[in-house]
Amino acid sequence: MEVEVRAEAKDKRINRMVAISVVILSVFTGICNIKDGNIVQAMEQAQADAVDAWSQYQATRTKLHLAQDSRAMLAAVTQGTPSPIARTAIVRLNGEIARYQAETPGLARKAKAYRQHYDALNIHDDQFDASEALIAIAISLAAVAALCEIMGLLFASWAFGALGLFMSLCGFAGWSFHPAMLSNFLG
Numbered sequence: 635m636e637v638e639v640r641a642e643a644k645d646k647r648i649n650r651m652v653a654i655s656v657v658i659l660s661v662f663t664g665i666c667n668i669k670d671g672n673i674v675q676a677m678e679q680a681q682a683d684a685v686d687a688w689s690q691y692q693a694t695r696t697k698l699h700l701a702q703d704s705r706a707m708l709a710a711v712t713q714g715t716p717s718p719i720a721r722t723a724i725v726r727l728n729g730e731i732a733r734y735q736a737e738t739p740g741l742a743r744k745a746k747a748y749r750q751h752y753d754a755l756n757i758h759d760d761q762f763d764a765s766e767a768l769i770a771i772a773i774s775l776a777a778v779a780a781l782c783e784i785m786g787l788l789f790a791s792w793a794f795g796a797l798g799l800f801m802s803l804c805g806f807a808g809w810s811f812h813p814a815m816l817s818n819f820l821g
Contacts, residue, residue: 652780659769659795666802670762673755680752687745698734701727757812761805764813768798
C-alpha cells in the first residue's frame with residue numbers, strides 16, 4: 635500500500651511540473667504571437683512603401699526619358715533656329731529634365747531604406763517564428779513526459795522551452811541574434 639501511495643505522489647509531482655511548464659510556455663507564446671503579428675503588419679507596410687517608392691522612382695525615370703526624347707525630337711525638327719514656341723518648350727523640358735534628375739536619387743534611397751527596414755523586421759519575425767516552433771516542441775515533450783512519467787523528457791522540454799524563451803527575448807529586446815541555420819533550413 636505504501637508503494638502505491640509513493641508512486642501516486644510521484645505521478646502528481648511530474649504532472650504538476652508539466653502543467654506549470656505548459657501554462658508558462660502557452661502564456662508566453664500568446665504574448666509573443668501578439669508581438670509577432672505587429673511585426674508582420676509593420677513588414678507588410680514596409681514592403682508596400684518600398685513597392686510604392688520603386689514605382690515612383692520608375693515613373694520619374696520614365697518621365698525623364700520622355701522629356702529627354704521630346705527635347706531631342708524638338709531640336710531635330712527645328713534644325714537651326716527654333717521658333718519662340720519651340721524655345722519655350724525646350725526651356726520647359728530642360729527644367730523638367732533637371733527636376734527628374736534631381737528627384738531620382740532620393741527616390742532610390744527612399745525605396746532602399748524601406749527595404750532595409752523590412753529586412754530588419756524580418757529578423758525579428760524569424761526570431762518569433764523560431765520561438766514558436768521551439769515552444770511547441772517543448773509543450774509536446776512535456777505532454778509525453780506526463781504520459782510516460784519520464785523526467786528526462788520533461789528536462790528536454792525545459793531545454794527546448796528555454797531556447798524558445800531566449801528567441802522571444804531576442805525578438806522583444808531587438809537583439810540581432812538570428813536563427814540562420816533554422817531559417818535557411820525551413821525557408
